[in-house]
Amino acid sequence: MKFLCVDCDEQMAFEERQLPGDGTLAAVFRCPACNRMTAMLTNPMETQLVSSLGVKVGGRTVPEAPFEGIRGGVASGRDDAFEDADAAPGGPVRVTWSVEAIERLGNVPTFVRGMVKKIYTEYAKERSIEEITPEIMDRARTDLGLEGM
Amino acid sequence: MPLEIRTYNELEGGADLGDQVARQQQRVDHRLESIAAVIAVMSGKGGVGKSLVTAALATALASSGRRVGVVDADLNGPSLVRLLGVEPEALPTSGGSVEPARTIDGIALMSMGLLVRDGEALGWREPEGAGFVWRGAQERGALREFLADVAWGELDLLLVDLPPGTGRLVELHEMVPDLAGTVAVTIPTPASGDAVARSIELSRRRGIEVVGIVSNMEGARCGACGVIGPLHSGSAADELAERFDAPVIARIPLDPALGRAADEGALGRWLAGTDDTRARIVELAETVGRVVDAARRAGRSA
Numbered sequence: 001m002k003f004l005c006v007d008c009d010e011q012m013a014f015e016e017r018q019l020p021g022d023g024t025l026a027a028v029f030r031c032p033a034c035n036r037m038t039a040m041l042t043n044p045m046e047t048q049l050v051s052s053l054g055v056k057v058g059g060r061t062v063p064e065a066p067f068e069g070i071r072g073g074v075a076s077g078r079d080d081a082f083e084d085a086d087a088a089p090g091g092p093v094r095v096t097w098s099v100e101a102i103e104r105l106g107n108v109p110t111f112v113r114g115m116v117k118k119i120y121t122e123y124a125k126e127r128s129i130e131e132i133t134p135e136i137m138d139r140a141r142t143d144l145g146l147e148g149m
Numbered sequence: 150m151p152l153e154i155r156t157y158n159e160l161e162g163g164a165d166l167g168d169q170v171a172r173q174q175q176r177v178d179h180r181l182e183s184i185a186a187v188i189a190v191m192s193g194k195g196g197v198g199k200s201l202v203t204a205a206l207a208t209a210l211a212s213s214g215r216r217v218g219v220v221d222a223d224l225n226g227p228s229l230v231r232l233l234g235v236e237p238e239a240l241p242t243s244g245g246s247v248e249p250a251r252t253i254d255g256i257a258l259m260s261m262g263l264l265v266r267d268g269e270a271l272g273w274r275e276p277e278g279a280g281f282v283w284r285g286a287q288e289r290g291a292l293r294e295f296l297a298d299v300a301w302g303e304l305d306l307l308l309v310d311l312p313p314g315t316g317r318l319v320e321l322h323e324m325v326p327d328l329a330g331t332v333a334v335t336i337p338t339p340a341s342g343d344a345v346a347r348s349i350e351l352s353r354r355r356g357i358e359v360v361g362i363v364s365n366m367e368g369a370r371c372g373a374c375g376v377i378g379p380l381h382s383g384s385a386a387d388e389l390a391e392r393f394d395a396p397v398i399a400r401i402p403l404d405p406a407l408g409r410a411a412d413e414g415a416l417g418r419w420l421a422g423t424d425d426t427r428a429r430i431v432e433l434a435e436t437v438g439r440v441v442d443a444a445r446r447a448g449r450s451a
Contacts, residue, residue: 052286052287053170055170063245064173067247069291074274076266078237080239081240105253117238121238
């Protein structure tokens with residue numbers, strides 16, 4: 001969508017964007033010659049339909065981010081579904097599991113495996129340990145009094 | 150006197166919608182360059198154990214040394230997180246990619262079950278009562294992001310577990326025109342055969358090879374004595390094989406041991422056993438593995 005000031009035969013320039021409510025997108029344009037302003041109000045359903053295709057109305061100004069549509073569109077998404085691994089140094093430690101540790105975790109009954117994994121992961125994060133190995137698991141069991149896990 | 154108005158393309162700027170859509174497909178193409186073969190597991194009918202077959206097949210292929218990824222394309226009924234024994238946790242995002250979850254057996258997995266809150270249905274942000282207009286587009290977009298945005302790395306095979314129905318096969322094939330094939334899962338009943346026939350017909354019509362038919366729940370194995378007794382009436386797999394000239398590549402009974410292993414996310418451990426059902430899964434994996442090896446030789450990733 002572009003706007004042409006008929007009196008001046010000038011392309012109107014984008015001035016500002018507003019979200020007045022009910023899903024309406026308002027884009028305000030100004031004629032650079034006579035300063036006349038006009039607001040384009042989008043049909044909320046049409047706007048949603050276009051954005052559902054994963055495209056940006058008005059063109060992209062930044063590269064597409066991974067899972068952009070899912071992250072922006074899913075209403076029932078987990079708050080902790082993603083972790084930015086490119087976070088600045090000094091941020092939270094990203095903990096990985098060695099193959100041996102994962103195998104050992106597989107011995108834990110399914111219904112508590114998630115909780116046990118979380119305990120070990122938190123233990124590692126608090127101590128800035130980047131990889132959980134069976135040795136780290138042993139140490140955590142001792143430190144946390146988790147014999148049997 | 151009519152006004153002389155200039156055309157849209159004579160003015161500067163624009164939404165560039167066509168190019169944006171083209172770039173989306175380029176992202177899919179680029180990501181799949183490092184994957185030798187993409188195979189869809191389909192049924193057309195719900196409740197035939199398709200996801201269990203997918204999980205067991207993926208695990209058996211991984212056990213044979215192949216690098217395997219799984220896309221759970223059943224966005225509204227994801228079950229592969231449980232079947233593959235994955236614990237949902239934050240997925241690292243880095244450099245324009247999302248890391249997949251990984252199973253104990255090294256299988257890479259992406260599923261809506263990793264992203265949606267426990268016990269909640271997949272819901273989209275949408276004005277109340279009007280979501281039907283674009284829900285299909287959003288789900289198609291989610292499948293595209295599963296393919297394009299996940300750091301799959303070098304894989305021998307990416308298995309895509311399709312939901313019941315035929316619509317998502319079409320979407321998948323539009324995004325992955327060189328699908329290596331489909332595996333059709335049915336149970337013996339005539340109703341299942343009717344639904345699966347539509348999927349096979351669609352697959353053939355689109356020029357996608359049908360690797361074979363899996364006859365699931367073909368009898369029930371007694372948990373005590375191991376004997377396979379009757380379960381369903383009908384012989385859908387054989388009838389489909391004759392009608393479409395496609396092989397039956399596995400006959401899998403309803404087996405309490407297999408079901409228990411899947412519920413516990415311990416299929417890898419179960420596959421290390423020696424029972425007859427396990428041998429049937431391994432044979433299925435060998436058949437699919439040959440298709441994968443042929444695709445790799447054909448240099449799909451070259």
